[in-house]
């Protein structure tokens with residue numbers, strides 16, 4: 001099979017045009033093209049009046065070797081025609097069930113049922129290693145009820161919310177499934193295939209920027225749980241890990257302690273707790289687990305009418321079904337030395353209350369698969385640096401987040417409404433007293449105010465500089481009535497838990513830090529990929545083989 005990339009066709013191309021383009025590229029006749037399938041489809045909208053669809057296809061052709069040789073001879077510097085890579089994932093060990101049947105076998109523990117944890121559990125279970133997954137929050141349907149209670153009635157359940165519970169932080173999200181990380185082993189493909197098996201839409205396999213949306217994510221994580229259980233794994237909900245059992249001489253992990261006081265013995269513990277497990281991070285520091293402060297970003301969510309973004313990005317093709325609701329990605333280097341960028345953009349979505357702690361306000365964004373809500377939203381955030389903006393201590397970033405989240409809570413009125421401001425007012429340096437045509441989607445509601453009171457000065461300064469610059473790239477971005485809601489603080493983990501080549505903590509053998517909370521992922525796809533990687537490392541260790549991540 002051959003993979004052809006960068007096949008560019010007009011947005012309104014005919015159904016036959018793709019086959020013709022393949023034949024033209026390979027210089028073959030139509031009858032020599034035996035079969036083709038779309039591997040990826042994206043678009044290039046840099047010229048709004050001539051938007052192109054950009055395809056990568058896999059095809060089988062008659063005399064493949066000869067066709068490839070001829071192509072390479074004619075285009076020696078071109079790498080857009082290659083043999084299709086083998087993307088199949090192969091388990092690193094074949095004797096998992098045998099190992100698990102041995103007397104004294106201790107099953108690996110996975111802490112956290114987010115994308116990293118559930119993917120690690122799935123892979124371990126399929127290898128026959130019977131993992132035990134411990135999750136502090138509730139099963140996803142009950143968690144949904146608790147999450148909606150905050151959005152509808154200002155009632156927060158600290159152990160069951162947008163951050164905590166089955167499915168992890170990305171369950172109530174846009175479900176974007178792409179990542180910038182290098183992926184030579186096609187682990188991303190493995191994740192997407194598992195998601196499709198679990199009920200995600202099939203188009204995530206070929207769209208360049210796929211997404212699932214909240215509604216389908218909920219049933220997908222339930223399906224994955226059933227798969228893990230059928231393969232011999234176990235989930236325990238409302239089971240928070242509050243301590244580690246360490247060997248006093250070697251510091252090797254011997255088990256975990258739960259909040260209920262139970263000790264569960266294990267020699268392999270995957271720590272996939274996400275970026276909001278602040279009490280768990282404090283526990284790890286008390287246990288002297290090696291951790292480092294790491295940069296992250298804070299800012300606000302911004303909302304515009306989706307139609308403004310569509311027209312700015314797609315011009316006359318706005319609303320075209322193949323393009324869907326338009327996205328954007330923006331970056332500006334401010335003169336105070338700070339990077340300002342858009343984060344977790346949700347087309348046709350809503351801004352959500354995403355705190356996991358009482359007395360704090362945190363924003364984030366979500367959407368449904370249809371992306372049909374009136375507003376587009378994204379985080380517009382400014383980079384922070386440990387040792388400059390807060391002390392270079394592993395827990396200091398977390399304290400810094402809390403400080404601004406509390407200010408936002410107070411400024412919002414002390415009942416989980418969020419502080420909000422019109423962009424026009426923010427740029428003019430005056431508080432908002434009312435909002436305009438763009439109706440903010442954040443629930444349980446917003447309080448018009450002055451956002452500069454719940455953000456560091458250098459963040460306000462960088463945002464004020466960046467917004468007009470962004471308006472030059474997306475006309476309307478700095479429109480007077482666009483709404484900013486604060487504060488966006490949980491952009492990534494404020495710390496890193498370093499691990500060695502074998503995936504284990506550098507000073508606590510048997511502890512496998514993984515996913516976003518440990519600083520090894522940023523998003524659903526990369527966290528899931530890290531889950532696979534860390535499960536492989538555990539399996540190899542159980543089998544007495546070396547692992548290299």
Ligand code: FAD
Pocket residue numbers: 111112113114115116117134135136137162163164165166167168169170171172173174175176177178239240241242272273274275276277280344352354364365366514515516517521522523524525527528
């Ligand atoms: P998490 O998903 O955070 O999972 C960690 C789990 O561990 C949680 O379920 C938590 O309850 C549990 N836990 C924590 N401490 C303990 C403990 N002590 N004991 C037991 N269990 C514990 N990313 C994207 O790629 N696309 C998006 O569209 C997107 N949208 C998002 C929207 C929102 C509202 C939010 C909040 C996040 C979004 N993200 C998105 C980010 C994405 O969700 C995370 O990057 C991803 O979930 C990280 O996966 P993880 O498994 O490492 O951690």
